[in-house]
Amino acid sequence: MLDLKFVRSNSDVVRDSLIRRGEGTDALDALLAADEKRREILVEVEELKRRRNQASEKVARLKRTGADASEIIDEMKGVSDHIRGFDEELAAVETSISELLLGIPNIPHESVPTGRDDSENVEVRRWGQPRAFEFEPKAHWDLGVALDILDFERASKITGARFAIYKGMGSRLVRALVNFMLDLHTAEHGYTEVFPPFLVNAASMVGTGQLPKFADDMFKCEGLDYYMVPTAEVPVTNMYRGEILDGACLPVKHVAYTACFRAEAGAAGRDTRGLIRQHQFDKVELVKFVRPDTSYDELERLVADAQSVLEILGLPYRVTKMCTGDVGFSAAKKYDLEVWMPSYGRYVEISSCSNFESFQARRADIKFRPAPGAKAEFVHTLNGSGLAVGRTIAALLENCQQPDGSIAIAKRLQPYMGGLEAIAI
RNA sequence: GGAGAGAUGGCUGAGUGGUCAAAAGCGCUCGCCUCGAAAGCGAGUGGGCGGGCAACCGCCCCGUGAGUUCGAAUCUCACUCUCUCCGCCA
Numbered sequence: 001m002l003d004l005k006f007v008r009s010n011s012d013v014v015r016d017s018l019i020r021r022g023e024g025t026d027a028l029d030a031l032l033a034a035d036e037k038r039r040e041i042l043v044e045v046e047e048l049k050r051r052r053n054q055a056s057e058k059v060a061r062l063k064r065t066g067a068d069a070s071e072i073i074d075e076m077k078g079v080s081d082h083i084r085g086f087d088e089e090l091a092a093v094e095t096s097i098s099e100l101l102l103g104i105p106n107i108p109h110e111s112v113p114t115g116r117d118d119s120e121n122v123e124v125r126r127w128g129q130p131r132a133f134e135f136e137p138k139a140h141w142d143l144g145v146a147l148d149i150l151d152f153e154r155a156s157k158i159t160g161a162r163f164a165i166y167k168g169m170g171s172r173l174v175r176a177l178v179n180f181m182l183d184l185h186t187a188e189h190g191y192t193e194v195f196p197p198f199l200v201n202a203a204s205m206v207g208t209g210q211l212p213k214f215a216d217d218m219f220k221c222e223g224l225d226y227y228m229v230p231t232a233e234v235p236v237t238n239m240y241r242g243e244i245l246d247g248a249c250l251p252v253k254h255v256a257y258t259a260c261f262r263a264e265a266g267a268a269g270r271d272t273r274g275l276i277r278q279h280q281f282d283k284v285e286l287v288k289f290v291r292p293d294t295s296y297d298e299l300e301r302l303v304a305d306a307q308s309v310l311e312i313l314g315l316p317y318r319v320t321k322m323c324t325g326d327v328g329f330s331a332a333k334k335y336d337l338e339v340w341m342p343s344y345g346r347y348v349e350i351s352s353c354s355n356f357e358s359f360q361a362r363r364a365d366i367k368f369r370p371a372p373g374a375k376a377e378f379v380h381t382l383n384g385s386g387l388a389v390g391r392t393i394a395a396l397l398e399n400c401q402q403p404d405g406s407i408a409i410a411k412r413l414q415p416y417m418g419g420l421e422a423i424a425i
Numbered sequence: 426g427g428a429g430a431g432a433u434g435g436c437u438g439a440g441u442g443g444u445c446a447a448a449a450g451c452g453c454u455c456g457c458c459u460c461g462a463a464a465g466c467g468a469g470u471g472g473g474c475g476g477g478c479a480a481c482c483g484c485c486c487c488g489u490g491a492g493u494u495c496g497a498a499u500c501u502c503a504c505u506c507u508c509u510c511c512g513c514c515a
Contacts, residue, residue: 060443
């Protein structure tokens with residue numbers, strides 16, 4: 001959410017941002033009109049309330065001395081009715097203001113390239129070489145089923161499409177990757193581990209920006225105000241909702257494993273095979289709360305932390321900078337890490353690292369006190385996957401497959417796999 | 426699920442219809458004292474919104490939302506959360 005005062009006094013900046021994102025500006029115009037209307041009502045109703053307060057004071061004084069105050073009281077009855085009417089009008093305008101404001105996306109950082117969609121994202125760098133196979137490489141869904149470590153058919157029986165069962169060493173591999181990633185980020189990158197609830201309330205979803213705009217993308221528990229987390233970003237960022245953090249504690253860095261649940265409403269027919277697009281997947285997420293003047297440095301470090309997972313696993317990847325049309329609703333700047341996926345013959349997103357500046361902090365009311373006694377300010381929040389486990393497994397199966405269909409296990413992962421060097425039949 | 430207690434500022438905690446943004450204490454900031462520090466003493470110290478060039482002025486906020494009243498932290502109702510006891514349970 002943007003600051004209403006900022007929008008009012010910099011409407012041209014906001015308008016330009018919407019145009020750069022390829023969005024309409026009707027909501028902005030409606031917002032500016034509602035804001036003006038609100039201030040008109042406010043001036044009138046506040047004047048009436050001032051009169052009422054003065055009269056109340058007078059009544060109190062008169063009553064204390066035992067004098068009669070009925071004349072003032074009768075007069076104020078009319079004023080109070082008037083106030084009630086204005087207050088109702090005001091509440092209606094304020095409701096529409098907050099709805100409109102919640103629907104306006106963040107302003108992209110100046111370093112974000114202007115572009116219409118993902119085709120105009122900018123590649124920043126590459127690491128590693130896609131392997132030249134001396135045999136016909138198989139897709140991970142074929143490899144996994146052949147090794148009996150993935151079972152999509154039974155998963156669709158017990159639940160439905162876009163679910164998977166990991167079995168045997170496949171299941172072990174999930175556990176190994178989660179543990180490896182958590183160990184790496186806590187021990188080497190200074191993150192504090194968190195294990196949060198997998199269900200969150202609507203206020204949390206609003207806080208990080210999933211609601212109200214993206215209600216169709218997630219699963220809601222029927223009859224309850226609970227949503228299944230689409231990413232650990234939601235519970236972890238909202239841990240500090242409504243709080244003022246001690247400036248001396250910043251940056252606060254958390255790493256969390258959760259299962260993630262996404263409805264994938266707009267993705268019918270896409271990535272229907274394999275582990276790439278599932279309704280349920282596992283992810284280790286990095287979340288930071290930082291001082292505003294450090295947030296872009298922190299974003300670069302966050303990307304480096306995520307990259308190191310791919311490098312240790314020996315998976316070739318590239319980093320792309322999202323353009324204004326693909327940066328996402330809440331982010332001011334976003335990098336994607338894309339891993340080489342032989343079955344796709346291209347790089348596939350495996351991590352998304354964003355700086356939200358104060359957009360989420362304002363929605364979730366997360367502040368910090370820069371120094372003892374100083375005025376509290378909004379923190380900047382960042383997050384990134386470190387990494388998505390399902391896609392990591394897909395990448396490992398495909399990139400580390402051997403001619404006989406077995407999978408070589410990366411050195412750093414072997415201790416987590418009970419010393420296993422390869423998954424074979 | 427049943428019974429009861431509670432929710433007040435950065436924290437502890439008083440306030441049960443009329444100058445209450447709210448006592449007191451702690452914490453914090455500044456000053457005095459000191460070679461320096463601690464202690465002590467003094468002053469200050471919540472947030473949001475609006476008007477004004479500014480000094481400043483006004484409105485709102487005591488878990489959330491409705492209501493009663495000329496007037497609500499205080500009374501009524503609903504909800505949420507926390508704690509205690511009972512039941513159930515991985």
